[in-house]
Amino acid sequence: MKQELKEIEDQILFRLSSSEGNPVDDEELIRVLGASKIKAGEIQAKVMVAEETERDIDATRLEYVPVAVRTQILFFCVSDLSNVDPMYQYSLEWFLSIFMSGIANSERADTVEQRIISINEFFTFSLYSNVCRSLFEKHKLMFAFLLCARIMMNENKIDMSEWRYLLAGGMPQQQLSNPAVRWLSERAWQDILGLSALPTFNSLADSFPKHMKAFKRIFDSSEPNREPVPGEWNTQLDSFQKLLILRCLRADRMTHGLQDFVAAHLGQRFIEPQASDLSVVFKESSPSTPLIFVLSPGTDPAADLYKFADVMKFSKKMSAISLGQGQGPWAEAMMHSAMERGKWVFFQNCHLAPSWMPSMERLIENIDPDKVHRDFRLWLTSLPSNKFPVSILQNGSKMTIEPPRGIKANLLKTYLSLNDDFITTCTRAAELKSLLLSLCLFHGNAIERRKFGPLGFNIPYEFTDGDLRICISQLKMFLDEYQDIPYKVGKTLSLSLSLSSLSLSLSLSLFFFSLSLSLSLSL
Template identity: 30%
Template structure:
């Protein structure tokens, strides 16, 4: 208006301030008074609370701006959203409670009906069981008789069968044994027959000649003895031999004598004399090693040489001996064969007797079975009636036993629902306020608003609220939260709140996401829904957005800055037109049909974007900035994945399994209740339903056991992971030390991804040790110094000591060595200083300044543990205090007693701040050195080679230069060391020569964007370097350059940005 006075002269200017309290009351009263579900006694308190919520949010917006330098707005749109969300949430929760309570009641009634039926069926079953017992006894008696007779019949059939089997076996044995015996004897018969035929060749003269010998040779004598033994002669002598041979039938007697009459004793005698004979014939044992048959032939030959008749008789005797050997082998078989034949005949008689007995028993059994069948038919008919009753009774008992725990749980839930219904107003008010107002704030302010300001106001107005109320428990569930965590959302409370805000807001979310946590989560969550990731810098983003709106694809706009293209404002504000059957929305100059599944997300990488009320009115601004606890968990996961990969993989798998089991448990429990409540007819007759209920209940118990086991395993894993928490905690503290530097200079921005890269590099490069505590200390030391080096690389020299100081105090804060009150005093001093204080508060010594004295007063009042007697000590030892203050380097001098011994390093800084503020810089140097070490006050020398190693083809190097500095020569030398010489043509003002090193230099200015992109593409294609100078002259071009780098895979780009 000052620049353009015509605005005042030609227009009427209306200033719209914040809605006054009366307006807030009126708007809330308009909606709440018409809401019939709430009792009138609560409505006035609800209206007052709603107004209070809006006003307190405005107050905390100012505090947020003052403390965090971040803007947040509580617009009238937020207030209307608060009211509408409360009405919708209360109605929805009340309906859900009513439906669930009705289902639980029906389930409980069904189980109670089964309990009553059990009592009635028990009485009926008692009568039926008695009648059934009589019928059963009658059947049992008949069955006993049948069983006894059947047993006898079976036993006799078995015996008959056994006898038949035995007879068959005996018949086979008889035939076989008879055949074997005859076969063995037949083997000896040819030799015997041949010997007998040999006897036919003997003449009477030969016999007479042999008999005529009065005293024959031993061999003939022994042959004669053998003849006597074979013929069974009682005495053995040559006289007897001559007598036997004198018989005219001597040869006939030998031939016709039955060998089977030859006794074993005679066979032994025969062998004795035969052996003596053989020894006489073969006295030199020439033939002793031959086979028996061959030896016999030789011996017969020898005998023939002595006497022809003796040879024939010896051959006959050998045949008889051989036959007798075979006969002795077959004799036992013949004896056994005779015994078997006798048994065989007896068994045949026994079989005939058993078959006659079996026939009689069969006739008796048939009669008993007819009587039994008649009795059994009567019993089964009655048994079926009884079984139906028993089945119903069993089904009812199964229901009662199986649902005993469920009934208890359902009754407890019903009771809790009644209590919950009374607390529903307070819960919905707090949750609605959270959804409407809390999204842009930090975790601390959210907690202050929710659980101090708003919750206390509800208590003051006697609006009931659930004890230990938590937003995530009311607006979400463990199953849903587990799903989010498995999709990559950090598990801390702040991130869970953001997940609720993102998914349950009635506006599209605008997520302040400098660490890209929201982006990664949404990508994973919406991956299966064909998520489209767009940028408003894309030339064709409207085409993709139109298709997504039409076909219901989710859209994520990334890298949205303070400017939102007005072309999407109708979509952002959900300005949907049409009716329930056909809805459309305006996109640019045309209307597009909108699918009900369409979702849109906007993410901003700026850590502190300057947002207007337009952003807060059209979208739900959500602060996704990482918290210390959330980052600690992320770093712990990264650290454990490096140190004990299998443990982290087991944990991730377990998280997924727990989520799936929780989901399955919920589905099964809902299915259990649904099947029970929706069944028709008599539930006890529906065996299929009862089996389904039993199976479902069994599965529920299995899932619960799996969940309990999973929870125990998770706790064990968490214990193991917690051993690495110290290093993860240090990493989180160091990251927030880096983030705080953006307050000093907005240029100091550090992405979480880059920090994670340094974190992982530090862990991997730290010294290994088998002892965990030493390994952790090594990681902490390496990590701390690497992050220090990483931060100081991009800082001005004047800020590097401050960065070291911030790291130090953040570490001591985390270790609870110091606190925020001490830091506030050190930074601000005694804020209550007032020059108009009374004379009593003036310094007691002239050498003490007014400020120093009042700083000491503040110390004694606010830090009495160490400084309670400070003023008394100064009065009593004023010479020592005066001397210490006047030292050239009081920070390096001993404090007056006892403070030199009792103060820690930071408390010494506080004391020095009171008296010698001009020495604070030097004292900070000492403080950092004592706590961290000297290397933290000597920034590392920056080498171009090390800078090069930290960059990639997608990570450019940006130089922020002071006037007069120019690293171009150093960059040229670096490129000479890192690249080969190659020929490059001069293009569009790009410096070069016919044989130039692989570095292109382009000074940016108006109209150079096109040439810069051409040079970039050429460098990407050739694998050369590109140096862009004076980039601060074309800052908007850097967005386009960033997009080019994101899709590139080959180039290595160095950007040189001149700025003051």
């Protein structure tokens, strides 16, 4: 509109400069001036309305600055994850897509203040859920605590000196003797002295003997993270500062303390397990977006992927290859063919072909979404590796694959992978159910014992999902082919063949198997 107003002014000046004689006698000039005056007035009114609208938009936009602040905090939390594991890579485009989805799907509100709260809460949890899908279990609480701490730092609720103490401890500024040598270790007392060097805790060491019984109650408690801090400290300290007390007295319970801290400030859902679903990951993918399984030792997502391909009617349109030395040209030809015909390609064990990773990166970067078949999908599996291309990780849809947590979850996963036809087609369905439970229970025991270090197995022996599937297939085959149940053959094949990597004494393995067998047959 301002440009149009300038054009009218230029036209008037041109008419005046080109007019001959008395301008008052130029009827055409007078007509143009009258029309221009009316037009200029209309434009000026519109300009004023537009400027007022622009001021309103700017004012409204400034009201949403808290959303922008929260967004930049979360982005740098996500970008810092690459320092934890080389597979934790995320692009700005991926982050922005989640942000836009958060704005569109968050709950509407009558006021701007409520709308800001709704967007921030929805987007924070949406981002957490999406990132957790690609994090290993041991890093999920760390990420939730990082989100919580960064948000509180922005609100000046966490002192940076106290934050540094939580991460690295501190140096004592005074040397006092340990008043509780019978139950408090010297290292814990030095931590208390180091904490006393901070302004908020400057009288902690001096007041420790006064409240020794209360501190010992925390030390002896089965849930020290939920015990009140003694004396005036309980009212003077906030929840983060109480974590520092817990760090000194019972560092072994810090995990539980962090869980309570995150649940109190962000919500219980931030410490609950996040379900992973192949269908959700597939829905977010595209022909130019690879789907990446980040593996942990002893896991294999192949069976789950084949089952999902069968559900999606792609079981006959899926090609797979295990990468390794000399497999690069075959994999490249397979990928070109799949892009033309709309098939799925499954490249396993990418970490075993680091020299071919640049070629795979080039192939993916050259995918033209307008030319490739819309049904084409590229599935990849890899253990964590710093040789895996960063650009693929940033632009791909990632999902970590880990053994289930606990024997119950392990059994549930195994049974969910089976179908009714597998059991009903067996000639001895009742015996198969009992023996199947014993085998799955043995598998769950072997996997769970690895978590306890030397208290479990001195070596983290492998009993992969692939090994279990082979054992289950053998079990069904023997029941179908033998008149009598071949217990000895089943034990030998399950323990000596499928678990040939187990150099542990066979008697221990047979003990686990026999125990689970007797339990299942007694049901």
